[in-house]
Amino acid sequence: MTEQGVRWTADQVLALAPDAASRKAGSKLAVAGPWSGTGSAEGTVWGLCKGSGSKPYQTVVDLADAAGPAYKCTCPSRKFPCKHALGLLLLWAGDDGAVPVAARPPEWAGQWLAGRRGRAETRRARDGAGPAAAPADPEAARRRAERRAERVTAGASELEQRLADLLRSGLAAAEHAGYGLWDETAARMVDAQAPGLAARVRELGAIPASGPGWPARLLEECALLHLLNQGWLHRDRLPDGLAATVRSRLGLPATPDGPPLRDRWLVLAQYDSVDPKLTTRRIWLHGAESGGTRLLLSYGAAGRAPELSLPVGLALEAELTAYPGSGRSRAALGERFAPPAPAAFRPPGVSTAEAASRYGEALRDDPWLDAVPVTLDRVTPVPDGDGWQLADADTDTALPVTRAARSRPGLWRLVALSGGAPVTVFGECGHRGFTPLTAWAEGEGEAVPLC
């Protein structure tokens, strides 16, 4: 076990919260009042929190595990971590003597810790011993994959037919068809087990109502969908990397198979996109040594936060494994060697012209790509009519801020942080413009999340 003398910052703790409500509830409990019997030792924090009942809740947090903190609380909350765990960690992070360092945890906390660490040991031993469990029956798995490929092929062919019909009768007709037409087609694609196609089809339905210029946008998206169908139907003639990209764009399952890359990964941004069924969390990481930018995706079922949470501005020593597909930045988080710690470095930035050309180059490997991660160095937010730009401080070029990012409060945080002076901004740069995600003021200063 490593020396756990380093206390976390409140920001690090708050980044663990599953949602905003927990963040708030946890903050309120971050005062000595309701707590008693608190202590910390060897990467463990514990305490008793007075709740509404007569018996206080017993809260323990194990921070020593490099795989991420583990929590235990006797409260009935189904949030994970619960507000008591967050409040306790905040109290500990506050470092004002409310959570003293103790020799050893009390009996009730020690039992859980011993059990947990024992299980972790056996798991590690087991993982080290045997190879990953192979599918029970490789032949059956192969047959399943074949059946799925046939279905996807049928789906892609059907979609090609529908696109051709649409172009034959004209997009003008689609304006009146509304969502119904597309929803039905999307449902067909779900049946064909091609969720990637289904999602794209569903998005087509929203374009006719998206304002002036919609025919051109609809044609663009139809054309890219056509390109994807063709890619699948002729996948045997594509290079391996591109074929893998097509597979993943279609939504076929893939497992990370690249060589593990160990680095100090700086957490650049973390944001969730919520739809009624699924919460998708995107975490962008930047490797201090490798210089690469990687994306971690994690999912939560409707209304629940994804489990993985990394605080922006910290760096963690870990291994990442890339998913297949050329030009795709997605990776899976492997072994973590140390918990996230404050990082003194920032990602190196580029000019707006360089950012635009990076997107262009990335399209070579993945023509369906909407945006690439880029850090802009020395840019200033500039109002431009109804919208905003990020303008190079030293040249007269600028990237427009995407329409979606314009309405987010983060844009104003960026403008306020800049105050008309150049800042460093990490974000996603694509054909819709630039979406700012994190910013750093010139000179000293922490990363300011914008999303």
Add this chain to the structure above:
Amino acid sequence: MMNGTPPGGGTRADGEAGDPVGSRGSSARTGHPSADSSANPLQAPAASPTAAAPSPPATAPSWEDLVTTALLGTDRRAPAHVVPGRPAPVALLDAAAVATVRRRAGLRPARAARRPGPAPADPRPALPAPAARRLSVLLADRSGGAAGGRRGGSPDLMELLPQWLAAANAHGYAAPPQLLPALLDAARGRTDLRPAALAFAGPRALWLARLNPDWRFALRAAPGGGAALPDPADAEAVRRLWQEGLFAERAALLGALRVRTPGLGRDLLASTWATERAEDRLMFLDSLRTGLSDADEPFLEQALGDRSRNVRATAAELLSALPGSALAARMAVRASACVALDRTGSAPAIAVEAPLECDAAMERDGVVAAPPAGRGERSWWLGQLVEAAPLGIWPGRLGGRTPQEIVALPVADGWQGELHAAWCRAAVRQRDAGWSRALLGSPSAPEAGGPGAVSLAERAKLLAALDPAERAVWVAGFIATHGLSEAFQLLGVCAVPWAPPLGQAVVDALNIARDAGSYPWSFSGVMGLAERCLDPAEAVRLEGLLAVPDEREDAAPGAGGYWAEAFQRLVTTLRLRAAMTRELSPPAPATPPPGTPAHPPETPSPSREAAA
């Protein structure tokens, strides 16, 4: 791979589809189909003329052509570009895919728009990191307050924001720039927060407010509507703004002038007085309250002859607040004629002879002739005369007695209520501590709690004339005798944090209320005040109250648990406030030892909390 064979391969489109990707580095980088800028304004291709000049390869149809064909349908409009052996719609999609990827791959940055000037520098020191985190937590709680009905044991963070801002301003910290939007949003929703929030937000917030219409209030609230007010020394600029400005700008100008150079403001007002509308005259006259002095008397005296009755009344009220004014002297003569010492009885008493008429001169001096419904006109006139007369005349008029002795004198014929109430209004208007003390009497006197001559609201106003320590002791005594039910208004005028005797009295009274078996929400107003105003050092004394007491037979069911919860919240909030002030105190090495002259001699009240 480097050649980037596109996945559309295998068909006739093969060679073409390869184009956008393959040629990305060369012609595609400059070749923008010109339709794009209108189709996707955000993509904003470079506006340089070279960007649009090179035409796409001769074989490819133009993007506009593709869109038109797609819109109408290939059945209606034959594509310009036919591929043998490939159905027309499919060929169209092939070509559109090529064009789309080519266009996206060739995007270049746009030309930068006109940059806003940099925000003015904020020379104040940066907020300590823990305090900055605290602020973001307080601001994040903004929307959550009304969500749940019962508050449970956790503190109401939004209620602590005003205190936090006051403390931060007392230390003179600069706001963290990234928190300015949340701060402005909070101030937008709560007007009471605005002065402190904007002072803390500093110059960058005004710079920001010019960019976002939602925050325009910040510009209005700032002196001169955000535009710099002219320097008072620049007479020409001041005169021009006064004569040409909008009402709000003029009001702001007058207000600002009255703070530093009241005479200048008055002269400015007098210069245009005759041409102002009645409503404006009333508003402007009211702003003379700031910096009111004997020098304003001639102008006010003249305003007594104003056409508008409200203007006349305001002028008279202002004049009566100047005990040396001619109006005050006239009122003194009239009031003295009505109130006299009657020595004929066994003990001296006050005899009152209310005025018999309200003549034109009285009306000119602001006396309202017609009483409200249900009041006799003579007592109505008397009240107004005594209220407007300088209190200094009474000891001389009533046998050299002190205010205490005068208030203790019996009043003949049931005039006591009327007379004492008028004296109260006079003491408030003239901010006379001696008379206020006399009229308040002893806090433990039985009539202080009941409906006496002085209403609770008036008593609160009288208290405001006393110095803070004396005020706290009086209210503490009042609570000790009469309990908390009447104390809310009085507590509101006490200095924060509450002085030890007052804090002790409130805690004791809450303890008694709990033991009496009622529910804590009967005292939620006082509880809320205590959370905000009690000295955090009192938290120690509250520890004993956190336990759930045994339920008594006569107590309201479950009350004990709710009381424990309410005290829990009180203690938690006090600790939070202590933490807040601790976080705001500057890092240890930077603090000069106490008593160093470098330190501001008068520490504002919020930072006194830090010392506790």
